[in-house]
Amino acid sequence: MTVSTPATSVHGDLDQPSFSIASLSLGTNVHHNLPTKIRTASRLGYDAIEIFIPDFDAFVHEVGVGHHAEMFTEEDWLQVRATKDLELLCAKTIGRYCQEYGLVISCFQPFREYENFAGASRMAKTKMGSLPPRLQVALDRAESYLRLMPALQCDLLLVCSNLLPYDPITESYTERDYLDDQVAAFTELGQLASSYGVKIGHEALAWGTVVNRWEQVWEVVDRVDLPNVGVILDSFNQLGQQWADPSEPSGRRPLPPTVLSDNLLKLSRTIPVEKIFFYQVADAAKPGSPIQSFPTFPSRMAWSRKMRLFPMEEEGYLPVLDFTKTLKRMGYKGVWSLEVFNASLDSLDEKTVESHGQRGIDGLRKLHEACSHL
Template sequence: MSCRLAITSMSLGRCCAGHSLPRKLDMAARYGYRGIELFHEDLFDIAQQLPGGATTDNQLEAAQTIRRLCLDRGLAIVCLQPFAHFEGLLDRQVHLERLGQLSVWFRLARALGTDTVQIPSNFLPSCELSDDVRLAIADLRKVADMGLQQQPPIRFVYEALCWGTRCDLWEQSWDVVQAVDRPNFGLCLDTFNIAGRIYADPTSPTGRTADCDQAVRESMARLVATIDLDKVFYVQVVDAERLVEPLVPGHKFWDASQPARMSWSRNCRLFYGEEDRGAYLPVAEIAKAIFQGLGFEGWVSMELFNRRMSDTDEVVPQELASRGAAAWAKLSRDMNLREAVPAPERVSASL
């Protein structure tokens, strides 16, 4: 199976901790990555340093700069992400404002040379979101239609977060993709978010849900039997740390403003195969369903979130790039993957 290795730009260190995007891109190129998912935070940071701050014009200039930086290093820009908190908003004025922001993201995507924007499932409080899935689908169909009107068309990749308010299972995200029913609207399958919902429970002393092994087996059987491979735009492969103590009030990662799984995600994700650091999710089983069961070929991104990213040590980008590359080598061996050679200027998220 032919795949390409990518990583999310923020996963190589947070810009707020002093880790510059050029340095992170240098490390990505050094350790064999072929593409990046560009986190908007990194683009905004570069724009903010220009005279006048992060205006739309400066963000566009930053996007052009980032495109050149990536081309110089042989890196494709897989997508711009995350266009968050969009679907199902009860406040329709805010909805209209978000559509206006999306128009700016279209311009940014063109300047970056990418054709894909990622939309994670909405995790705003339930009081701000409709419980009518038809509204969410109508909202997402609207953005897909807007994307089709762009030249060239913009694609959207939708991902179920394991702490999403209305959509927290891959099955729900697949139902949404089918209901939106547009050629430019597809799915991101993320091993952490799949396992983080049906296998892991950071608030439990065991770190696991009840009947977790059976839940994974049954879910992966459904995944292989039901998903249309053409609608899987890219894949993210990451594990996470089992906590020694449950993530409840009093835990150092507890944040009353966040779902426990979100706080766990922000602090404790790990790369594939890092059992020595406490990784315990059934990522190999999920990856087998995706790569061997479905036969996925395309971009594979290491989307790490971890407290290490916020450390100010200069070595952070190199350390994380090296660890991600080691995880990719293990994943490639375990799943019998081979890497395709990319054309950096052609950044479509499919091969």
């Protein structure tokens, strides 16, 4: 096996952050497998890769039907026969494969549907002996991923907010009640994750039914007050919710011009930089015409799935540079990781992984250069 030199040894710039890319941003797993993505990311000079859980699941299925045999030894298969745990073997193999190619697994993502646990905070206040059943089921689901992470050699699980089947906020169950319940739920999750040596990063999605802004995520993280529970900031999701609006002809929310700068200043004065566990970077194209919103498929979700771009690409219109400069001024020195969904990822072309990876690393380098004179 030819292994590339880890990118961190060739940057020549001690101030440059670690560059990462989500495996999903290199092509759909329907046409492009995870080992190919890992090798390509390494060759192009990335330091790290986020493992998209559907990509990992696809790899496990492929192994189960006989693919990737060269990645396993006879001893590996004897272990699976003894433990009946193909998932764990695949996690160890992917962790080892990334290490051989000089990549850190920066994040395992996304853990979805960890939300809307009415009554969880009352349970915490009264110190009842058992958790609400739905919360316990969600924690069991979380543990099915947490148990794999030491084998992956990955210590960060991304937990995103969600589009819910209905809006739970009513006169009798307010947003305050909702966030109280999320604090109780994330306290339980953080404690569970600590037993595996894993951190939890909470991210607001732009189309989240209730949680869709960094302020809400920070309130939950701050009140949980555990060292392994922190904030994940995503330039697309925050700017796409608080600045942009793909359902408007202009592509922007009708807001005063100072709203963005005021919000970024507020962010810089609110979240301690050590509680920002991860930074995901993406821009987006402005829709040619307004995107209609539906209850089960909001306009921001449709826009996200098909029109994200890598940073510094000409078609992008979100103020990603301003957002990134804010984090740098705050002293953030963690990973910059690309999370780009786009219709182009569905291409069958075998060059898809290479072309998207190259666009991504070029964008990160341009973004870093644009921020380097602060």
